[in-house]
Amino acid sequence: MKEVENLHARYAHALDDDRLEDWPNFFTEHGVYRIATAENEARGLPLPVVYCEGRAMLRDRVQSLRHANIYEPQRYRHIVSSVLVEKIDEKRAQSIANFLVVRIMENGETMLFASGRYVDRILLKEMLYEERVVICDSRRFDTLLAIPL
Amino acid sequence: MKEVENLHARYAHALDDDRLEDWPNFFTEHGVYRIATAENEARGLPLPVVYCEGRAMLRDRVQSLRHANIYEPQRYRHIVSSVLVEKIDEKRAQSIANFLVVRIMENGETMLFASGRYVDRILLKEMLYEERVVICDSRRFDTLLAIPL
């Protein structure tokens, strides 16, 4: 479904352009955003690294990020591929996709920051995430400073 | 052709989810899976790094991988892009695509594992690989332990 790929693309560009304030608007009013590790998911441990429910909470998260002491300015680049979409019912679709995020430090140094899988539930008419679960392959990552994935 | 991109996506997710037993089912009964290096391909040397013909041989390979002494558990993430599809005849299409594979070790360390090009011949009705050639850019890679690319 082209529209779903388009949603993922707009989401990626919003983050990579540092338009964090737009980020909550990709979710439904009570939408869920969750970051988990592949390890915990495989073990059935529902312990998210990050859990936000509802736009208000997502907005709070953006606020904290904006006011955090981030010593080193940084830039991110999202690569999203292998998108699979399946209808759940008349109103919803599930999507899975692979991602890679590269982090670029102020001094120009570039590193692989995160890789993993997006597992999404999407409201089709509104084209919004009802739930976006970010399952990271590695359990090593910087959650305090990290922008949304 | 959307269906071909979909096939590549399902293939990537099967490997990244460690559903290796599903892997042979992406090929036709006598389908060929071959890993080569860009260097050898450029020189016209048809020396594959890995060569499997037919589902039975692919299944054997999965068996060996499952029983190999892999000291360090690991995870892979495939990124596939720039897919080009061209019809060969009524039944077949050729597809080329770029790929990047990231390997994530147990301790969370992430590295670029492989990059290259998929050159595929696909049976359109069945949506299966009649041949999948994986042309790796680097000649340095770990063939013994490596899962399929």
Place this chain on the structure above:
Amino acid sequence: MKEVENLHARYAHALDDDRLEDWPNFFTEHGVYRIATAENEARGLPLPVVYCEGRAMLRDRVQSLRHANIYEPQRYRHIVSSVLVEKIDEKRAQSIANFLVVRIMENGETMLFASGRYVDRILLKEMLYEERVVICDSRRFDTLLAIPL
């Protein structure tokens, strides 16, 4: 727009296959190719790292690259994702896309070479770039030896 993604894919494969001589043909006769850094773009500094206008100049650049003393042979792999296309007028579309370029040295060493965003203006009937701006995330990169991005 499938045709635009197809154009980006053909462009990537031409470079990754070292068909540099084909590269100017992806542009209109007076097409512009520009490499900038995200930092300069954000500051509104229109100082390109590379600026070429017209196919003749693009051809010259290929010539210089072919005759440069490149001590270490190398290979590139482009990954392109999150393509967004919007019509500007009847004849033109704007496209943005994320990219990642991996460089593979003769000895097999693989590194993240560049990441960033393509911002393109495309003539739809001809399916050619009227302008391709490559905005690199990092300001650290090797412009002398670098092949086109």
